[in-house]
Every structure is written in structure tokens, then in C-alpha cells.
Amino acid sequence: MSELKQMDYSNLQSLHRKAKEDFNAIKQENLSLDMSRGKPSAEQLELSLGLLNTVNAENIGDNFSVLNYGLVDGIPEAKALFKEILEVNTEEILIGGNASLNLMHDIISKALIKGVLDSETPWGKQDKIKFICPVPGYDRHFKICEQYDIEMISVDMLEDGPDMDKVEELVRDDASIKGIWCVPKYSNPDGITCSDEVVERLAKMETKAQDFKIFWDNAYVIHDLTNNPPSLKNILEECKKHGNPNRVFMFASTSKITFPGSGVAVVAASKENIDFIKSQLSVQTIGPDKVNQLRHVRFFKNYDSILEHMKKHAEIMKPKFDAVLNILDFKLGSYGIATWTEPEGGYFISLNTLDGCAAEVVSLAAEAGVKLTGAGAAFPYGKDPRDRNIRIAPSFPSLAEVEKAIEVLSTCIILVSVNKLL
Template sequence: MDVTPQQMMQQTLIALTEQYQALPALNIDLTRGKPCSEQLALSNSLDSMIAGNYSSQDGVDTRNYGGIDGLPEAKALGQWLLDAPIDNILVGGNSSLTLMSQAMLIAYQFGLGGEPWQNAKFICPAPGYDRHFALCELFGIKMIPVAMNDDGPDMDAVEALIGEDRSIKGIWCVPKYSNPTGAVYSDEVVERIAKLGQKAGAEFKVFWDNAYSVHDLAEPAALSSLWQQAEAHGTLDNIVMFASTSKITHAGSGLAFLATSERNLADIKRFLGFITIGPDKVNQIRHSRLLNSPEALTRHMQAHADILRPKFEKVVEVLDRMLSGKGVAKWSNANGGYFISVDTAPGLASRTVALAGQAGVKFTPAGATFPYGKDPQDSNIRIAPSMASVDDVEQAMSVFCLCLKMAALEQGLAKFN
């Protein structure tokens, strides 16, 4: 007797469920892009960089108060990361996210190079970084999702929105090895972003979070300079750039950087002058001595890449081996950054993540890469392989593929009912 497609699917699901139930007890976490301890160890010589010499290159005693915008040698590091003039750089504490939240707070409460924001809206290319979206939610900023393409945000949609709604006050951008898709903005997209301010008004800010500017896994991708483009189009007041050493040195005790126009910088420094008598300059000299030239930075990042590359390759290898040609998902093959992004067929992401979670393999919750945690297609899953060992990545990704196949069969069978 012929086996019907429904029976075939049922039998396959039973076989996969048996495999799933026979899995060993697992506890693997691929949720967040944290450096692993081997990566952190690359910067342990930060400890020995002071050796009794607390003096900056200009003779400042870094142990004392002062220097609200940072030491010149620390600004130089920010300049290499952000591709912006040294005089426009500010060096913050250990988290660029803090600088982003402060820029948002200033824009809302006091004005950042313009009038204070009221009932602001933000354009949010999605899938994107969940903590950007969380900041918008914190501030009550309405998020408007636009599609994230392989060359950056859908700029036709972005320009149309800006043309029709003056309450749009910003856009989130992760221009190089975007979180989570790994996309690098094309030259055309960078130029179109630089021009947005011409239409959007002085209060509009491009939040340019260049978190992965030097985090290449292969040949570095070229990103055109937003600063130069904004200068050419007269929109420097519309851009605020961010970076940090979180994934360069020690994630919890690094330096963060911001670059923006003199006008915006004055508003930011004024605010900082109220909340601190100066940043941690000892950490600034520690970092600028460890990463004392663009070449030293490049060598350091190559050592990171050597640790990370096998993990990224393993993710893609398992996906290719287990899912290629099955029509249930497609995935990015990022050349840098911290993430691989999987787009399942619609409606499968939550179930896949839930099944994997029950088997002891944790992924970022489905939906987290979209504003308000709502992926309209229930499709995108972010994979962060940096913390796990290569063997654990292999194990976790095999479980992931098994769970995705089960979810697809369950969905297919549901259609017969």
C-alpha cells in the first residue's frame, strides 16, 4: 500500500522525536554575544600596563579627577574604531550602551543640538539589537520597524517615513556586521543615511552603533565613512557614533567612545559635568598602552578572530549539513561580528527555540530581534557561538537543526487536521 505524504511526515516526526528524547542532558548557552575566557585572556596584560606610571602622555596624573571627555591617547583609540576626527571623540566608561542611553536622555530631557524630543519615534531596522529596542521601550519611544536588507536598512522605506512624519527623531544603525544578520551597510546606504538629516530637522539623530568595526573574521569588509558623508552633506549635527572595547579587551571593564559634532558634544559634556567629576583615566592609559597603534589593534583582533572563526564555521557547517535543501530555513554566513542569524520558514522560530530550550540548549528568545519582541513572521533566531567550545557549538547546533525539523513537521501535519 502506498504511504501518503501525511503518513511519511508522521513517521519522520516519530523518528526525530525518538532522537530528541534520547539526547543526553545538555546545558549549552548560545544566547548572548559574550567573549569566551580565552578571548578575555588576550588582554590580561592590561594588568601590567601601569607598573607605577600613572602619567598620561601629556603628563596628566590619571589617578585624579578631571578630563571629562577623555585623554588624547584614549581618544586616538576611539578614532581608529569610529573613523571620526579625534577632536570630536569622547571617551566614556565601560559601556557604549550607557553612552547611548545618556545621549537619548539628554535629547529627551534637555535637547541634543536642538529642542528636547517630545513623543519621539525611532526607525528600527529589524531584525536588530534587542537592547536598542529595550532602550526605546524604556524611554517610551515608539518604534517603527523597517526591513533590514543585506546592504543595510530598506532606505526607500526609511526616506518615505522621514518625509511623512516629523516626530521621527532617530534611527538605530549597526553598520558593520550588524547584530544579528552580519550585514555591512553599502556605500550607497551610508550616503543615504548621511543625507537623512537634511529632511528630518535638527533634532533627528542617527544612532550609529559601530560595535563591530574591527571585529573581522575574514578579509575586513569596507564600510564607507559616515563622518565624511555627513560632513559633505552638512548633517554632522544629525549623527552620534558609538563604539567600545567590550569585545576587544575585557567586556566588563573596557572603554566606550562617542563621536559627534561640536554642538552635540557641548550638550553631552555639559550633562556629564553634572553627573561625574571625570571618567576612569587609569583605565584609559591601560588601554592606550595595550593598543598603542592601529597595527597593534589589528594584531589583537586577529587573535580574537583565530579563536572565534572555528566556532562560526562550525555553526554554518552543521546548518549546511543538516538543513541544506530542506526548505525550512536560510542563514547568514557573517564575515565578522558576533552573530549568525537564521530565518526559519514562517511560524517555526518560537517552537524551535522552545524545543531546544527543553533539551538544555538556550538561544535568544524568538522575537527578541524585533521591536516589542514581536517578529511578525516568527522566523528569526539569533545564534551567538562565542562563549561555547567548538564541541558544544556542534552539539548545540545539531540539537537546533533537529528541533527545527520537528517544528516544521509539526506545522506541516497540523495542516492536515
Template sequence: MPNAYQSMSTESLDEEIKHLETEVAHLRDQHLKLDMARGKPSPQQTALSKPMLDVLDSSTPLVDGDAIVDNYGTPEGLPSARRLAGQILGVDPKNVVVSGSSSLNLMHDLVAHAFINGVAGAEPFYRQGEVKWLCPAPGYDRHFKVTESMGIKNVPIPMCEDGPDMDTVCELVEGDPTVKGIWCVPKYANPTGITYSDEVVRAFASLKPAAPDFRIYWDNAYVVHCFGGTDDQLLDIFQAVREAGNRNLVYEFGSTAKVTFPSSGIAFVAASDDDISEVRKAFSVERVSSEKMSQLAHALYLRDLDGVRAHMRKHAAIVAPRFALVQSKLGEGLGSLGVATWSNPHGGYFVSFEGPKGSAKRIVALMADLGVKLTPAGATWPYGKDPNDSNIRIAPTYPSLEDLGQALDVFVVAVKLVSAKIAREERG
């Protein structure tokens, strides 16, 4: 169906473009400096966790059950931190390793382990010739960079309303032994905000990979990050794997980067008995043991899943109005034009925006010109190549509500102008 600009007479369209260019000139004169680029919590959100800094002092007993906190040891993480991580991911703590402060770092470590040492007795990737990785797109740019940086070939997979296109995933995983992994953000995905349906989770769990060293990288980064209304329900992947008669198929990741402090949270990985034992062995080469003071502080402060959920409700009270503002500004500004669609997630950190074909780079460039920074166009695709040049990731959490409102007003004008110009160019 033609959009509003495509339906206009050429004369009206030229008028509209002139009018929008005047609006753009006014906005340029405002010398704005706004940032909607990265998925970072706002200062109000990180302030929520400041009391965690008070739970440790020089009188705190530096033991955790049998584990010593102020010395080497317990490389798998403190028992209380593993219990907490197990509750967040819904897995047995014995299948969890808590290590470091960044889940992306753990993902990188495990791809590097596969690359250098090999997984489950298979040849290391570096000796296997071409190795491929499936990348549901739009997806998380930093995932794609991990595999790209090791020379692994990233293969885009279409994203549907309920998760990656599983027909394509099955065909490639089961038919091609050079396919070694897939990046997944199964709940409140970055950037689409969707949660994988039960059918999609079961299809993942039933995969019969052609490569014995294939693993699903199940990055459950937003597992507790609901906005406070309906919380999407994600099927337990490990349970589904067991029901499908599979065993060693999934590494699940999580962190408290967006629960407490980005870069100073705790990060964790869960896997089957065999896989977690291999993970522990691989990590033992890299470090003696991990940051246990931070683990202790997290366990004392958050305590358990109820504690995490109570804390996340405070985050929700801050972020929900921002996401509501995105919906109202885009709805009011663009809803009747038919030039774009955008996601309306129940949680997570992003809204995924689809403009006309060939518009994303132009919109992002125009926004930069008007003083509003967005995630680079194409970033949500492997190698930065969005085939339609249409996807833009909106990250509304960091700016204040006022700044966000202003940034969205500019965005609406930029989308209108670029869409109108594209409609005009289509006529020659």
C-alpha cells in the same frame, strides 16, 4: 517553492516526524546544559587581554600628556584614549569623548539627554507628545529596550541585504517630525552580520530630517571585528555627511567591550563639532570625570589601530572556527531541506537564522527543553514581536567548539522537527 517536508507524502511525513521525535527523546535523555544565547567572548578570548592588567603598577607615571590620571579632570577622556578611539572609528580625536566602560550606557545617556533636556535647542522629548524611533529589524534587543524604556514608540524598519530599507527610512525621517532617531549597527550588524553598502551610507548621510533634533545612532560596535578573511569596508559616515552638505546628524559609538574585557573596556562617542560640544555639556552633569586608569591601561596596551588589529587577529583565530562550524553544521543538517536560511558574515558576533513562519518560538522552546539556551525568539524585534515568528539569533562565540558542535546538532534536529510539524499542520 515547497520545502522538503511540504513535498513529502503525508505518510512519509508522519514517518519522518516519528523518527525525529525519537531523536529528540534521545537528546532529552542526555540532560545537556549548553548556552548559545548571548554575544559574549569566550574565556579564551578574554584571556588574550590579561597582559593589559600588567601595564599599570605603582611605578607607572599617572599622567597622559598634560592630563592627570589619578585625580578629577579631563572629562572628555585622556588624550591617548581619545587618539585610540579616534583611530578605531576613523574620526578626529577632537570629536571624540571617551567615557565609561559601556557604549550602550552612552547611547542611553544621550537618548535620556534628548528626553530630559532636548537636542540642539529643541524641546525635550517629554514635552513633545508622541516621539518615534526607527528600529531596523532584526536588530539589537538592548537598543530597542533603551527607547522603549522611555516610552518612545519603536517603529520596525525592514532590513535588506545591504542595510535598512532606505526608501522607508527616508519617507519617515523626512516626512514625520515625530521621528527623532534610528538605531544602526552599520558593520557586521547584530544579528544579521551585514555591512551597510556605500549607497545606504550615502542615503543616511543625505537625509533631510523633518525634525531638527533627529539623530542617527551609528553603533559601530563591530568595526574591528573581522574573522580574519575579507574585512567588509564601511564608508565613513561623517565624510559622507560632509559631502552631502549636512552637519549635525550622527552620533557614532564604539567600545572595546569585545576587544579587551566586556564591562571593563573603554567606551566612546563621536559627533560633529556642535554635537560633541553638547554631548560634553550633557555628560558634565552626570559625572565629574571618567575611569582614567582603564583608559590609560588601554592606551598603553593597545597603543594604536595597528595594535588593535593585531589583537583582533588573535580573537579571529578563536572565533573563526566557531563561525565556520555554524556554517558546516547548518549546511549539512538543513541545506538540502529548503526550510531555513541563515547569514554567513565576515565578522561580528552573530548568525541570523530564518526558519519557517511560526517556527522561532517553538524551536527556542524545544531547545530549552533539550537543555540548550538560545536568545528568546522575537528578541531581535521591537517589543519582542517578530511578525513572522521566524528569526533566531545564533551566538556562537561563548561555548567551546565541542559544546557548540553539540548545541548545533540539537538545533538541527529541533529545526527539522518543528518544520516537519508545521508542514503537517498545514495539511490539517
């Protein structure tokens, strides 16, 4: 294999012919594969089925209070368990419903109407507010901003997290920048983990807005694929150290530990922030589903067993990630038409085609029966300025399906790239 850009016309033509034949053959197979979302597979869901049995009519015992109203911040046992995951104290955590996205959304919607702890004016009463969006990033974060007319400023993800030179410059001068999204460990979709330096700089940087907040979506906090995972500095402790204790909201959930639809979500922050959230939350609801919290507590018992449980997830996920990487390497090798990340955890592999090819590749793959995340999804307003990023989500399909899908993807990438160069 040599770089496509170096190939002469006739070699390109024969490669194109071959890829076209492959593509047509694939189409005959009438595939229907879905790699569009980071959904756990059935095999992964099976790992937690026992959770459904942990609370029943016979063993509910004297836990009747969990069935009734109350405890808007969650049951104490759940706080004790989940505070370990985010490395915070009991008074720094609140246990919510089944979706951390919901917690993030609600904090923002209330910030718009009422402001956050340090706001002089509600965000929504200001002319314009903005969020920094490291790109590529998580589409659902960006959708919240889009829904609420929060202007998004893209900042590139570098190898150790968001481009902090850029971030610092932006927040220092612009009071309308109220927040930054961050998936600090195994970022969606790049799989990047923030370095200690990035965490420190986020915690201590000077912000023009006194009510600037970091939305620290630690969705993959213990979702390692290796035995020697990268460490992530505790940003709440860093924020405290630098005199900005109320700067960060940390989120996590068991959506990809137990069940995506019926897990438990948590938010962690300074006690002052948690008290503030709790006071607002008590107007919104009488309390979360405490029975489901109890199920989780009884299923896991302690933090170590959660970590053991995550190893079983890794055993299922790792071969799929390996398959993606091996096939991409084998099929696209040194053609120089795509680069991709090799994450040590999380749910995604991020692939960049040549500029201007991603949308066409995704569309062609769909034609061949492989559904990928929409091109551009990882960028604000769904627009990838270089039209090159494709998010690969290998968790849901079976290993054989993943292999097939990546072969299809590779063929589509060759086809579109050669077309472009011819």
C-alpha cells in the same frame, strides 16, 4: 534531501520519528549550553589579560593625574588611539566609561529632558516621538526606546542595510521621528554591512525633524572574520558633505576587543555635538575611569596592534562560525525549512525558520538544555511578527559545545517544522 514541503506524508512521518528519537536521546544528555548572548569566551578574554598588568604601583610613573578627578572627555592618549577606529579627529571623540550602551542611553535620556543640539523642544515635551528600528536588530537598543515610551517603527533590513526607500519616506513626512538605530557593520543579528549607497542616503536624506539623529552603533567595526572584510563608508564625513554634520552619533567600545565588563567606550560626532555632549556630561560626572583608559593605551600602543589583536579573536571565532554554518547546512540542507546568514564578522548568525516556528524551536531547545536568545528578541517589543527569527550567538561556548548546540537546534527545527506540515 528534498524540500519538506514536497515530501509525502509517510516520509514526513519517518523524518518526524527520527527527529523525535534524536531529541529524546539529546534530552538524556542533560545538556546545559548557553548561546543566548554575544559574550566573548574565556579563551578570548585570555588574549587581553596582559592589559591588567599595564598599570600598577610600580609603573604608574608620573601619571598621578589619571588617578584623580578631571578630564570628563577622557585622556588625550586614549583619544589619539581610538579616533583611528572610528576615523575621526581628536575633537570629534569623547572617551567614556565601560559601556557604549550607557553613552547611547544617556544621550537619549538627555534628549528627552533637554533636547539635542538642534532641538527646539526637548523630545520628552513633545506629544509623541518615534525611532526607526531596522529589524531584526539589537534588543538593547529597542529596550531603551521601550523604557522611555519612544514609539518604534520597524523597517526591514535588506542585504545592504535598512530599506532606505522606506526610511526616506518615513523621515521626510513625520517630524516626530527623531532617530534611527543602526549597527552598520556586521549588524546584530544579520551580520549585514551597510553599503556605500545606504550610508550616503542616510547622510543626505531630507528629514522633517530638524533634530533627527542617527545612532550609529559600530559595535563590530573591526571584528572581522575574514582577511578581506567589507568596507564601511565614514558616515560622519558623508553627513558633513551633505550639510548635516550634526546628524550622527557614532559609538564603539573595546567590550569585544578587551573585556566586556571593563573595556572603554567611545562616542564620535561633529565637534559641535561632542562639545554639547561634554557640557551635559560634566553635570553628570566628574570624569570617567582614566586608569582603565591608560591600561588600554599602554596595552595596545597603536592602532595596528589593535588590528593584530583582532586577528587573534578571529582565529578563535571563525571555527565556531564555520561549525554553525556547516552543521546547519548538513542537518537542514535543502529541506527548505530555514535560511540563515553567513556573516563575515561580528558576533551573530541570524536564522529564519518557517513562519510561526521560532518561539517553539527556542522553547524546545531550552527543554533539551540549549539556551538561545529569546524568540522575538531582535524585534521591537520582543515581537517577531512572523515568529521566525532566531539569533545564534556562537562566541561563548567551546567549539565542541557550539557543534552540539547547533545539532540540537537543527533537530528542534526539523521537529517543529514537520509538526507544522503534518
